[in-house]
Amino acid sequence: MSVHAATPDAVARAAALLRGGRLVAFPTETVYGLGADATDGRAVAEIFEAKGRPRFNPLIVHVTDAAWAGEIGVLQPVARKLAEAFWPGPLTLVVARAPGCPVAELATAGLDTVALRVPSHAVARALIEAAGVPVAAPSANRSGHVSATTAQHVAADLGPHVAMILDGGPCEHGIESTVLDVTGAVPRLLRPGAVTTAAIERVAGALTTAATGETANDPRRPASPGLLASHYAPGAAVRLDVTAPRPGEALLAFGPAVPAHDGPCRNLSPTGDLREAAAALFSALRELDASGARCIAVMPIPAQGLGEAIRDRLGRAAAPRDCDGGS
Ligand code: TXA
Ligand code: MG
Numbered sequence: 001m002s003v004h005a006a007t008p009d010a011v012a013r014a015a016a017l018l019r020g021g022r023l024v025a026f027p028t029e030t031v032y033g034l035g036a037d038a039t040d041g042r043a044v045a046e047i048f049e050a051k052g053r054p055r056f057n058p059l060i061v062h063v064t065d066a067a068w069a070g071e072i073g074v075l076q077p078v079a080r081k082l083a084e085a086f087w088p089g090p091l092t093l094v095v096a097r098a099p100g101c102p103v104a105e106l107a108t109a110g111l112d113t114v115a116l117r118v119p120s121h122a123v124a125r126a127l128i129e130a131a132g133v134p135v136a137a138p139s140a141n142r143s144g145h146v147s148a149t150t151a152q153h154v155a156a157d158l159g160p161h162v163a164m165i166l167d168g169g170p171c172e173h174g175i176e177s178t179v180l181d182v183t184g185a186v187p188r189l190l191r192p193g194a195v196t197t198a199a200i201e202r203v204a205g206a207l208t209t210a211a212t213g214e215t216a217n218d219p220r221r222p223a224s225p226g227l228l229a230s231h232y233a234p235g236a237a238v239r240l241d242v243t244a245p246r247p248g249e250a251l252l253a254f255g256p257a258v259p260a261h262d263g264p265c266r267n268l269s270p271t272g273d274l275r276e277a278a279a280a281l282f283s284a285l286r287e288l289d290a291s292g293a294r295c296i297a298v299m300p301i302p303a304q305g306l307g308e309a310i311r312d313r314l315g316r317a318a319a320p321r322d323c324d325g326g327s
Contacts, residue, residue: 015130027168033137041104050161058109088120090194174279231316234289238318242297250293264291
């Protein structure tokens with residue numbers, strides 16, 4: 001495994017590796033991504049191998065601006081409006097593949113849609129720019145496991161499978177991009193994330209949502225495979241909305257009123273700040289998992305704003321682990 005500070009020289013070498021069909025992990029403003037040249041089916045196949053990711057789960061394709069995105073997918077008026085408001089930034093738009101779309105079929109799992117994202121992180125942008133190819137990148141964790149928000153997390157999960165890990169320090173948001181299906185007239189929320197529903201609705205009007213149950217009759221072809229129940233899972237069991245932790249549990253706390261507790265404890269935000277909590281979430285889960293506790297008890301977290309995405313991830317971390325479609 002090779003972790004390198006994201007200097008201009010390291011970014012140039014990483015871009016050359018990408019062009020040569022290798023995998024490179026890189027920081028984004030949300031979480032670390034495991035990148036490959038999206039136009040190279042063999043390189044994309046390596047992503048699925050490295051993560052142990054089911055091949056029916058499509059990848060997000062990263063580019064540096066909306067004009068480039070428009071060569072890959074068809075941006076309808078509502079998609080353009082959202083792109084203008086939120087790109088570069090943590091919003092992913094699922095659109096129809098454009099005629100002549102250069103992205104490998106495997107990256108989109110054979111679907112006629114493609115998920116597009118324009119990251120704001122300077123290292124991610126420099127890397128994609130230098131590679132000169134769209135970069136397919138899921139979160140850089142083992143499939144179904146907790147996402148990686150530091151280069152060290154990536155090394156621990158995927159080290160031997162990655163040609164190079166660019167270290168850009170901890171990720172700013174710490175929670176993945178919001179995924180919106182904008183193939184229809186009304187945008188549909190596929191995954192809550194770093195851009196809140198309220199912020200999107202201010203630009204695009206009311207959203208519809210894809211409840212997990214909607215596609216439960218066909219778990220191999222969910223509207224968005226990231227909706228599968230078990231996901232973001234640490235090794236320990238996870239118990240939600242806990243006000244009285246049990247002896248032996250690790251405690252994932254939130255806010256100032258923490259119940260008395262003997263075991264390991266991490267507070268996502270002692271002041272109850274949801275941005276701070278999102279940024280700390282995946283590191284805290286990994287840390288409490290490493291404490292050896294059999295169960296992580298999670299204090300209640302409000303569902304407003306970024307709380308929606310935090311609760312979504314924790315709900316999947318707590319779900320029964322019999323359905324492995326994680327990303
Ligand atoms: O913040 C992020 O989005 C990070 C960074 C690296 O950009 N990436 C990320 O990728 O979270 P991943 O693969 O862990 O999650 C992508 C989600 C999955 O739930 C996948 O099913 C969904 O996007 N997705 C991708 N393409 C899709 C498509 N064509 N239709 C519906 N859902 C799609
Ligand atoms: Mg993921």
